[in-house]
Amino acid sequence: MFKLFKDANQRQWIQWVIKFTGWSSFLILISSVVMSFIGYVVSPQLIIANIVFSIAFFITYTFQQHMTVYVIKRVFGAFITLLVIATITFTLLRLLPGGPFDQDKALPPEVIANIEAKYHLDKPVLVQYWHYLSGIAQGDLGDSYKYIGRSVTDIISETLPNTLQLGIYALLICYLFGIPAGVFAASKHNSWADNTIMTIAISGVTLPSFLVAAILILIFSVQLNWLPPALWDGPEYYIMPMLVLGIRPAAIIARLTRASVLEVINSDYIRTARSKGLPERVILFKHVLKNSLIPVLTFSGPLVSGVLTGSFITELIFAVPGMGKHLIQSVTNRDYPLILGLTLLFSAVLVLTNLLVDLLYSFFDPRIKLS
Amino acid sequence: MSSIDNSMHAKSLWSEGFSRLKKNKASMVSLSIIIIVCLIALFARQLAPYSFETQNMDHILAPPGGDYLLGTDSLGRDMLSRIIFGSRMSMAVGIITAILSLIFGALYGAISGWVGGTLDAYMMRFIDILYAIPSLVLLIIVKVIFDSLDLFDNPELKALTGILLALSIVGWVTLARMVRGQVLQIREMVYVEAAQAMGARGWWIVAKHIFPNILGPIIVLLTFQIPSNILYESILSFIGLGLQPPFSSWGVLASDGWRSLRTYPHLIISPSIILSVVILSFNLFGDGLRDAFDPKMKK
Amino acid sequence: MKLINSLILALLFVVVFSGCTKKQSSEYGLKISETLRVSLDTEPPTLDWMKATDTTSSSIVYNIMEGMVAYNLNDPELSLKPALGLSWSASKDARVWTFKIRKGVQWSDGVELTAQHFIDAWQRLLTPKTASEYAYFMYGIKNAKAFNEGKIKDPKKLGLKINGAGDLIVTLEQPMSFFPYLLSHTSTFPARLDIINKFGDNWTDPKNIVTLGAFKLKIWDHDKAMVLERSPNYYGTPTKTKYVLGYIINEKSTVLNLFDAGKIDAIKDLPAIDLPHLRKKPEYHSHGILGIYYLGYNVKRAPFDNLKVRKAISMAIDRQEITKMLNAGHVPIKGWIPVGMFGFEKKLGVDFNIKTANRLLDEAGFKDRSKFPTIFYGFNTNENHQRIAENVQAQLKRNLNITVEIKNEEWKVYLSTLKSKPPHIFRLGWLADFPDPDNFLNMLTSTSDNNHTGWVNPEFDRQIINAAQTVDKKERKRLYKKAQKIIVETDLPVLPVYSMVEHLLVSKRVKNYPMNPMSNFIWKDVELVK
16 A cells, blocks of 8 residues: 555656646645736636645645645644634633723613623523534634624625735735845855845845834825825735735844854855855855755744734735734724634734645755655 | 854853954944934933923924924924934834743743654644734734723833734744744753753753753844834734824824824924934844854854 | 747636736725715724624714614703604603604615614624624613623513504613613614525625614725715705715825825824824814723722722812823813713812822821822823823822832733723723713712622612602702712712813815814715715
8 A cells, every 4th residue: 555655756746736836836825826916806716716726736645745644643733723722812811801882871781681682692602602603513602792894704705805905915015025135145245245244135124114104105106296195906906015024024024134144155065066166156046046945944933824924014004905904903893703713813824834835845945754 | 043053162152253243333323323212212202302292282284403303293292202202212112122022932942843743733823823814913902902992001011912912913924933943952952961861851951951952033123123113013003003192102203293294294204204213223233143143144 | 849839828828817807996996076086994893783883983884874863962061962863752751761763764775764673683682692792782671681690581571662653662671861871882883684684694795784873884895995975865954975985994194194195084083192283283172071081099908999089189180281292272170970961060079289188198108208108100002092191100100209110911801901900090981872971970980890890889870870860950960960979979980081182183175074072074965074
């Protein structure tokens, strides 16, 4: 049985499926990001197709690498993690003073009783907890208390695409600027260029994002009148929010890349390559870059979820119709189902990206075997 | 990590590190800025020209210059004094939070790493879970809960409790992970095994051998934690969940000023300059420390 | 192999391109010259007007729906004018009301309005399962409260009937002279039960919703924007502008930026700190609204159980100083009714008088001020409330030499504190639900859930019930004056501070922007000029 699998793993067509699905999902992702940026709507079918591609990629890949058991274990662990998080958040919310239906004009007890009956808040906490968990098990995150008639799933599906869009743009900025800057700085180690880039990078992490936003708005929309100060309506509206969200991670990535490139440059095998007389460019791109990007990749897991959860200030300032502001408002509104739903979603994203990064990790660095 | 190899010569390593640090101009400048700001924070009462809460209805929103070097805010309070008192709060948030999360994180990490086995697995599992909760939600909920509890009588502490505890609860996780990693590595070292063989007790080994060796990385991490705490506090202020008034931090001042950016720029400029200078200093100093005490970076 | 690769690549791009459709142009492709662009403070929690409680939702509902009556916004005392109800009359004791419904009013799907639509709406409002927060608004109707509590199951027992002429006849539990005023409120608007039952929770989606106002809902892009369009079925004069585009923007300074960039035509609730600067703009407007800011005293907590202490504190707070400090044009008041409303009294209440205040505090047994306990002042976290709290703190120290400790809490925490154990002094505000003194005075009766002071006075309760049953306007005014006297002169469970003012910026291209004391932004008469 095992032998059969082993043989199958080495077959040409599996290699081909991995290559095809991997590259095509990557290319579709990039091109649809570009298309959405220049004002096209990416159809849901395309997104679904791409998700299918990437799932196919990861499944064939884990299969080929004999990591199926590992991945199943991780996914199972992820469910446990989410269950514990749901419990922790649920408990914390009940400890939070103030109820969802307290408002400046107090409601008569009769009305409160009706509302509590509607949302099962009149039942014991354990029953509510059980009710909530069984809801999740059926894929039902409940109804928002604040947005009457809208389910948490509705709210997520309406706002998540915008947050994702903003987040992906910011991540693109972060990789497109961060990595080259870091590599460049490292290749000119200790020169003025290195110092300038690193100074910019270090300044990028010192300003809180609302100040970066303030500066950008002052320059580009108040003084120069080039860009609209807010809203989410087309390419010119995307530029400032994605800069504000991307500048900090870009700076971190630049510093990280520089450090790891320096480390690789000074390693023995690069010295060997040099002594063999390989041209500097080949060394840099072929050997150094590939190896030095591994720490950057490791950092990508927390980075992706950081960009997604950290978008709330950007969304608030630029009136982006995303999910981030719900994260804050749901707490101030004591909209329990919405808080729980968003928390679970963000946690799931984090857990998932970490798993993906770990898998990619072994893809880029075949020396690492996960089990 | 490679400092471990030389752990027998820990002392010489430290002095070597300091001499390297001294040569790093940027770090030394940063260090002096940090020290100055700390002193300002400690002696705020003596230094500030006015009280931070005295309102002057005749001088509302005065521009910088004259009696008020940095102008006044919407209640006629002196901005300079508010910034000086703000440094007290900001530094308190930065440093106390870092220390709180260090104490808890280090203990947790050390126990987990030292005991190992199933306990370690479970403890790390818990950390993974905490890691996966979006920190913003945790921050807001924890802050609101602690603010409503009224734990202290001292008004300054009262204003700070919520935010300190919230930030520490989010912050200790990183430290715990790091300390555990270090402890795990050092545990396997020859000299620890030797000490163990000679009958030394667990806590003794931790205190005597392990702690001095992981101190370096911890200090480096702390210098990076402090500015990120200060930054986080300013973000919380921005969404209206910062310090309890009338106290203000740089974050509170900057986010208040943000809202009148176009009309009264003096309200945002001075707090944000000091905010970014201090955060920059901590980062540069942290870089210097790391370079100095991590021989891998040696050129 | 290379060929295959490039073929696949080309195929991919074809797939991507065909999978993308050209986006709608910005601003939903509306012509700016016929679109009024405003900002909404939040995503409207719901457009189901029987459930909506917040101002954003109701501002939209007021534009897509109408009630039995409407305010005559030109009248300073906001008398009522016919809307869907053509005329109304009451029995002598104001217990039975008859409303004649306007003929020929069409819903947006062409169905004609009948009295039954009102009964349907009110029954739904009162049904326990609807769980409407404003159900208590209709508790005046006979058996309504019992029905809402589930004690009466049969909706036919409610005091609602239709006579042969198609008029709506409402029987009330108690006489209520101001009953028609309630019918200007969004929660009492008529509804189409057939539509609601058909679509369930989704009935407020643009494709499902059926309304009868001057505008109809065209687009609801959640968390982003809302578009209203002129309704062809409207019974009155058609709207002057064809569209209203409401952007959902939570951050006020963002709205200001957009206003300056010419992307938004009107802003309300200007940030206090920018007022001195914004006042100089030609686009600036302000007007009084029916709302008061007040301080409540917890009369159950010593030393505020002592009337003399309450009086002393009330006399030691200079309201002028507060409004001057706020610099937002608010009007200090001594009575309980806001400026410009029926029942407003100028000469009522206690005056600022340090001497008497000190004497009263001495008499109360606190000649030695160090014996006076520290008192707590609570407010919810907000810059404005903060400033007022700090000012009151400073004034009481200066004028009475007593120590006040101020404590802010996050909004929901504060509300639960008010319910469980209110501080000595707490701040609150009250905005009119309908412009009748009953709305302001009823909240201090012993049965009200909004009375956080713990103060009870049967005499006051009687006055309020009495006034509610009185039809004669002059007599009502006298009764309300008497009632006000009890709370702001005799018993002092509360201290009114100021009557509110609203500030707006309205672009020059907008004419007739609605500005009225009820802050009802009804956009149908707004005109756009070049």
